[in-house]
Amino acid sequence: MALTPVDPYICRMYAIIAGCGRLGSGVARALSAKGHDVVVVDVGAERRLVGEGFDGLIVDGSPIDEDVLKLAGMKKADLFIAATSDDKRNIMSVQMAVTVFGVRKALARVSDPELERFYRGQGILTVCPTLTGINQILATIQEEAFSPLGGTLDPNVAAMIAPPEWVGLTLSRLPIPSPRKAIGIVSKGRVHGWEPGRVVGQGDSVLLARGERT
Amino acid sequence: MKSKRYALVIGGGKIGYFLARDLDREGYRVSVMDRDPARCRLISDELDMIVYSGDGTDLDDMRAAGTKDADFVIAVTGDDEENLVACQIAKKSFGVGMTIARVSDPRNAALFERLGVDETICTTGMAIQMVENALPARGMRLLSVIGKSAAEINEFVIERDSPADGVAVSALGLPAACVLLAVMRGDEVTFPRGDTVIRFGDRVFGLAKVETVPAFRAALTGGR
Numbered sequence: 001m002a003l004t005p006v007d008p009y010i011c012r013m014y015a016i017i018a019g020c021g022r023l024g025s026g027v028a029r030a031l032s033a034k035g036h037d038v039v040v041v042d043v044g045a046e047r048r049l050v051g052e053g054f055d056g057l058i059v060d061g062s063p064i065d066e067d068v069l070k071l072a073g074m075k076k077a078d079l080f081i082a083a084t085s086d087d088k089r090n091i092m093s094v095q096m097a098v099t100v101f102g103v104r105k106a107l108a109r110v111s112d113p114e115l116e117r118f119y120r121g122q123g124i125l126t127v128c129p130t131l132t133g134i135n136q137i138l139a140t141i142q143e144e145a146f147s148p149l150g151g152t153l154d155p156n157v158a159a160m161i162a163p164p165e166w167v168g169l170t171l172s173r174l175p176i177p178s179p180r181k182a183i184g185i186v187s188k189g190r191v192h193g194w195e196p197g198r199v200v201g202q203g204d205s206v207l208l209a210r211g212e213r214t
Numbered sequence: 215m216k217s218k219r220y221a222l223v224i225g226g227g228k229i230g231y232f233l234a235r236d237l238d239r240e241g242y243r244v245s246v247m248d249r250d251p252a253r254c255r256l257i258s259d260e261l262d263m264i265v266y267s268g269d270g271t272d273l274d275d276m277r278a279a280g281t282k283d284a285d286f287v288i289a290v291t292g293d294d295e296e297n298l299v300a301c302q303i304a305k306k307s308f309g310v311g312m313t314i315a316r317v318s319d320p321r322n323a324a325l326f327e328r329l330g331v332d333e334t335i336c337t338t339g340m341a342i343q344m345v346e347n348a349l350p351a352r353g354m355r356l357l358s359v360i361g362k363s364a365a366e367i368n369e370f371v372i373e374r375d376s377p378a379d380g381v382a383v384s385a386l387g388l389p390a391a392c393v394l395l396a397v398m399r400g401d402e403v404t405f406p407r408g409d410t411v412i413r414f415g416d417r418v419f420g421l422a423k424v425e426t427v428p429a430f431r432a433a434l435t436g437g438r
Contacts, residue, residue, distance in 0.1 A: 064295055066321055088271055088295040095298075095329050114273045115299075118307055 012036055016077045018063030018093055019084030023109060023129065027081060029054050039072045042084070063093040066100060080106040087112055091119055098124075117163070156210040159186060162200045172196035174206065183209045218243040222284045224270035224300045225291030226253050229316065229337070233290065235261055242286075247279055270300035273307060281308040290316040290335075298322075301331045353435035357419070365423050367395070370434045372416045377436045384408035389429040392422035 013036045017028045020042040032038045038056035041063050061068030063082060074080065080097040082090035090108040097106040107125040110116035116128040143153055166174055171182050171194070184193045184207040185200065191207075192198060200206065219242050223234045226248030238244045238261060247266040248254050258265040268275030270289055281287065287304035289297035294317050301313035314333045317323050323334040348355075353376075358367040372378055378386055383394060383406050394406045398417040404410065412418065412434075422430045 065319075066325075086295070088293070088299045092295040092298050096325065099328055100325065112272065115271065115303075118273060118303065122302070122306060 013078040014073065014076055015039070015079040015081070016041060016069075016072050016074060018042065018080070018082045018090070019109070020058075021083070021085055024081070024083035025054075027083060028056065032056050041068060041072050064089055064096065066096065069093075069096065069101065074101040074103065077101070077103050078105065079103075081109075082107070083109045085111075087115055091115075091124070094124060157183075158208045159205040160208055162202075162204045162206055164202075166200050166206070167202050167204075169200055170196060171198045171200065171206070174200070176208065179210050180208050181211070183207050219285040220245075220280070220283055221286040221288060222247065222279055222281060222304075224248075224287065224289040224297070225316075226250070226257050226265065227290070227292060229290045231257060231261075233288065234263065238263055245279055247275065271296055271303065273303060276300075276303055276308065281310060284308070284310050286310070286312045286314065288314045288316075292318065294318055294322050294326075298326055298329065298331065301326070302329065305330055305332075354431050360421075365421060366427055367419065367421050368427065368431070370418045370420065370431065372412055372414055372418060373435065374414045375436065376412075376414070376434065377432075378412040378418075378434045379414045381412055382408065383410050383412065386412070386433050388433050389422075389426045391426040392420055392430045395419045395421055 013031070015031050015036050016039045017024050017031075018041045020028065020040050024040070024042070028038050028040050032054045038054070039059060040054075040056060041059045041061060043060065043062055057072075059068060059072045061071070063069065063084060074097060077097070080094065080103045082093040082097075084090055084093075087110045090110060094106045094108040097103040105125065107127060108119065110119060110126045110128055111130050113128050113131050116126045116131070120126045146153060171185060174182055176182055182194070184191065185198060186192075186205040186207065187201055221237050221242045221244050223230050223237070223244065223246045226234075226246045230246055230248070234244045234246045234257070245264045245266060246254075246257055246261075247268050247270055248257070249267070249269050251267045254265045254267040257263075266275065266279045268278065270276065270291070281304055284304065287301060287310045289300040291297055291300075294315075297315040297317065301315045304310040305313050312332050314335060315326050315331045317326060317334050317336050318338050320336050320339045323336050323339075326334050353371045353373060355369045356366055357369055360366065388394070396419045397404050397406050397410065397412065398419070399413065399415070418434055420430060420434070
């Protein structure tokens with residue numbers, strides 16, 4: 001077995017990944033290649049997807065079985081990623097990791113965007129491949145639409161359709177994590193610049209930029 | 215007039231079906247939600263209630279079922295994780311006061327309660343206990359637990375070598391925190407008094423505090 005040099009810029013982590021389909025095995029291989037200690041937990045045939053480039057451990061069992069997670073070394077895990085194809089299983093598994101084993105960073109793949117938003121609101125770390133896919137498609141379409149201009153789009157600027165929980169809030173109170181900031185709003189086809197007191201309506205698009213507002 | 219209390223049952227399997235039927239008879243407004251449209255049709259044909267074809271872990275489906283007006287959400291699908299998510303959504307997203315989850319894995323009962331589910335019902339544990347109770351253990355059989363294991367109703371079988379055989383109730387030396395409820399002799403039920411004499415072959419029913427059960431049992435069967 002060839003030794004992989006540990007990336008000098010990151011600490012070596014003990015990572016457990018539940019679910020070994022394309023997403024789980026891809027993450028497992030990537031983390032393993034970076035020199036992290038990786039354990040994969042899954043039941044049955046999908047495990048073979050891990051394949052080449054993976055030199056971690058594989059535990060055969062259900063990721064919502066406390067004994068299986070204990071066997072995988074959950075007590076000393078720095079990172080847990082629940083990436084099975086079942087949203088509910090991932091959600092339960094991550095809550096077990098946090099509540100039973102005290103894992104600091106536990107992340108659930110949730111494919112249903114609405115369920116993902118709900119659990120993110122409950123303080124659970126989530127990743128939604130569906131939203132990522134939608135955003136990627138929209139970005140591609142957007143690039144097509146603007147391509148006659150001949151320039152390159154700035155990915156630091158975006159317009160986001162206001163989610164329901166933003167409706168009724170003023171621009172200044174939107175829960176946007178830094179370094180991103182609201183810089184304006186598009187409401188009923190009209191573009192408004194930064195007005196802190198402006199209330200977000202249904203169907204409005206909030207203009208976002210990374211960096212300082214001027 | 216106060217409107218009927220609304221119970222939403224997630225999962226229309228055997229447990230969901232009979233639970234919904236009983237809650238309906240007890241005067242609740244009941245709806246059932248199940249993923250399988252064929253199962254939904256069957257339930258709505260047989261029970262006179264609204265049945266939603268949907269997923270208890272889908273926020274849109276839960277909204278459509280009027281979850282925000284539910285007094286109880288009872289998740290009894292065969293999937294523990296599905297029951298957990300349905301209850302968490304009901305509780306945190308729709309503000310339901312009482313959520314109950316069925317768990318198949320007994321180890322999940324305590325975990326789910328830590329994760330915000332109000333009550334868990336462990337069907338596996340209950341089935342195991344009922345089977346154990348059906349097998350008389352050294353002359354005693356547990357019939358019912360009162361409160362969260364505060365007291366028990368037990369059945370005792372009086373054997374020939376029992377210290378109670380041929381002894382009047384008043385002379386049994388029973389501990390204080392117990393009461394003899396009934397004596398079955400053949401098919402006859404008698405309600406024992408101080409002068410009732412216990413005989414070999416009797417089945418004696420008694421209520422006792424959990425900590426008193428061993429002494430109660432020793433007085434009746436001699437076992438510990």
